[in-house]
Amino acid sequence: MNQQGANPLKPASPLSKSAFSNEAKVGALILGTGVLALVFAWIIGLHNPFNQAVEFYVTYNFAGGIEVGSPVRVSGIKVGKVEKIEFFVPNDSKSVAITEPGSDTFDNSKALTPLKVMISVRQDAARGVREDSHFYVNLAGIIGERYIEITPGHMSSPQVKTGTVLAGVDPPRIDQLISQSFDLAGKIKDIIDENKGDIAHSIDLLFKLSGNINKTLDWVDKSRLFKTDLSKLVDNLISITTDVRKVTDKMHTPEGDKTLALLHQLLWRLEPLDSKAIRTFLQKEGVKVQMF
Amino acid sequence: MTTQLVAALEALGSPISEQLATLRYSFVLFFELIAESFRQLLRPSRAPEVIQQIVSIGIGSLPIITVSTAFAGFVVTNEIAWHMDRALHSVTMIPGLTGQFVLRELGIAVPALLLVAKVGASITAEVGSMKVTEQIDALKLLGIEPVGYLVYPRFVATVVASACLTLIASAMTLAAAISVACTRFGFSLLEYLNALRHFVTYRDLVCALTKGIVFGAVIPIISCAYGFRCKGGAEGVGTATTNSVVTSTVAIILLDFILTFLFTRVL
Numbered sequence A: 001m002n003q004q005g006a007n008p009l010k011p012a013s014p015l016s017k018s019a020f021s022n023e024a025k026v027g028a029l030i031l032g033t034g035v036l037a038l039v040f041a042w043i044i045g046l047h048n049p050f051n052q053a054v055e056f057y058v059t060y061n062f063a064g065g066i067e068v069g070s071p072v073r074v075s076g077i078k079v080g081k082v083e084k085i086e087f088f089v090p091n092d093s094k095s096v097a098i099t100e101p102g103s104d105t106f107d108n109s110k111a112l113t114p115l116k117v118m119i120s121v122r123q124d125a126a127r128g129v130r131e132d133s134h135f136y137v138n139l140a141g142i143i144g145e146r147y148i149e150i151t152p153g154h155m156s157s158p159q160v161k162t163g164t165v166l167a168g169v170d171p172p173r174i175d176q177l178i179s180q181s182f183d184l185a186g187k188i189k190d191i192i193d194e195n196k197g198d199i200a201h202s203i204d205l206l207f208k209l210s211g212n213i214n215k216t217l218d219w220v221d222k223s224r225l226f227k228t229d230l231s232k233l234v235d236n237l238i239s240i241t242t243d244v245r246k247v248t249d250k251m252h253t254p255e256g257d258k259t260l261a262l263l264h265q266l267l268w269r270l271e272p273l274d275s276k277a278i279r280t281f282l283q284k285e286g287v288k289v290q291m292f
Numbered sequence B: 001m002t003t004q005l006v007a008a009l010e011a012l013g014s015p016i017s018e019q020l021a022t023l024r025y026s027f028v029l030f031f032e033l034i035a036e037s038f039r040q041l042l043r044p045s046r047a048p049e050v051i052q053q054i055v056s057i058g059i060g061s062l063p064i065i066t067v068s069t070a071f072a073g074f075v076v077t078n079e080i081a082w083h084m085d086r087a088l089h090s091v092t093m094i095p096g097l098t099g100q101f102v103l104r105e106l107g108i109a110v111p112a113l114l115l116v117a118k119v120g121a122s123i124t125a126e127v128g129s130m131k132v133t134e135q136i137d138a139l140k141l142l143g144i145e146p147v148g149y150l151v152y153p154r155f156v157a158t159v160v161a162s163a164c165l166t167l168i169a170s171a172m173t174l175a176a177a178i179s180v181a182c183t184r185f186g187f188s189l190l191e192y193l194n195a196l197r198h199f200v201t202y203r204d205l206v207c208a209l210t211k212g213i214v215f216g217a218v219i220p221i222i223s224c225a226y227g228f229r230c231k232g233g234a235e236g237v238g239t240a241t242t243n244s245v246v247t248s249t250v251a252i253i254l255l256d257f258i259l260t261f262l263f264t265r266v267l
Helices: A022-043 A174-194 A196-222 A224-251 A254-270 A275-285 B002-042 B047-088 B094-132 B135-141 B146-184 B189-199 B202-228 B233-266
Strands: A053-060 A071-074 A077-090 A112-122 A134-139 A146-151 A165-167
Touching: A022 B047, A022 B146, A022 B189, A022 B202, A053 A077, A071 A112, A112 A146, A174 A196, A224 A254, B002 B146, B002 B202, B002 B233, B047 B094, B047 B146, B094 B135, B094 B146, B094 B189, B094 B202, B094 B233, B135 B146, B146 B189, B146 B202, B202 B233
Parallel strands: A053 A165, A071 A146
Antiparallel strands: A053 A112, A071 A077, A077 A112, A134 A146
16 A cells, blocks of 8 residues: 555556546436436437438328327228328329219319328338328228228229329218218208198098908908818918929939930920821821811 | 413414524525526536536436336336226327426426425535635625625526426436336337327426426525524534425425416316
8 A cells, every 4th residue: 555545556446436426427328318308309209319200291171080109001091190280282193182072073172172281101111102002091090090991903003102192081970970960960850841741641540441351351361261271271282382392303304304205305396286187197198087 | 381381373373484584585585596597607606506506406416316216116006007008998098198297297296296305405505614614704705796606506597497497307207107108018019109189288298397497496595594593513404404405305396286277177
């Protein structure tokens, strides 16, 4: 040990307390916190530096509750999300949404496109997204969130690239359906009100008819004539159909087929026979008869 | 009889009026701090003290906060899973619920309360001791502004340290929650993170940082206010320290309620 108390045989550690000044410690704390913030940002999906995605645009008239961050699925698998939503952007040839679900009619008369949604799709999944793909707004379950479902397009159609603008399919509007249902219910009510008398009369007639039918069936049920003769008739019908069944079963055998073939030949032979042919035959045989 | 009644009323009202006077002084101190911040922006002169305080407050509190929040994560995950199993017979939503709860409450409130106990008490005791030994009066005689010399470095250091410690504590709590979920409930890491992403958004992160900064600002202000108003020798220092910890704790809980309301209903 030297006079200062330090051991010369033990070299000073580079990680001794004096090597780290307060500034270095604070710097390490801030740096560590910054790294943690980036990790959190990656965990919550805010930012992923390793992700390569294709970003393109889909336009809608009505998006049915889609929000920034809503998932995007291709064939049911989540492959991206909605990045941005713009309102009332200038129109271009492909940017207006398909207004009727399932229809291919583009309505290009609007000056502005109501919604332009930027979506990002993973590079590997974007291979199946073509310019003829359909972009539906679906609901995940009964109380689930809205998401965009992409149906893969045909391989002959060009693959979607970054910045491409495509038309989406507007989801059905429940509020419009409800409004139309109200209108329909109103019209039905008006029809019923206008024809109340006729409808009541028709219902009376139906009641009377059903009453008469009931009476008739009661009479049939109680009548001995129907009971005995009807049951005999039914029994006879059963036995006839049983016999016919047996005959047809026999006809479907090889012997039956032969019999039918012979009968067919005989009938074809007998077909050209008429009075003139019979007379000619009998004359040949020397028989004089008065026929026909 | 009348004097006894008056004395009883004084005994009841005196501590309350003292507390209110200290809280009022806290607001005064806050505005003085804002003025000092502008002065420091123009002529920064307290950087070495600020750095020293960050080391003392931030790095000095790291071990206790890390360990405490890790155990808090273990407890919370087990509790949430048990309750979900009882109520829903399913534990699939553990990642989302724990993630949001950690980032919005647990990862912020626990470190803040630990900072109150460790740092707030220390600041009050230090400043209170200086007050009762007339060192603060000596500083004034020397022309050194006590708020700038004593309060400002601690204020900046606690705000910075609190923000950093909030993130570190949240990460530690989540790591503990993930370990419980993976070992006890059969989650894989990727499964947990994937489920977490569905629930946790950038708003939760902003909420965590905002609360951390606000709590970090409140602790030194209240602690220094009690320290500056300390009187009565060593006993007075002890009383001031106790009161500052209690008041800081209540203030943090109240502010937590206000900020939670803001982030869930308004923002």
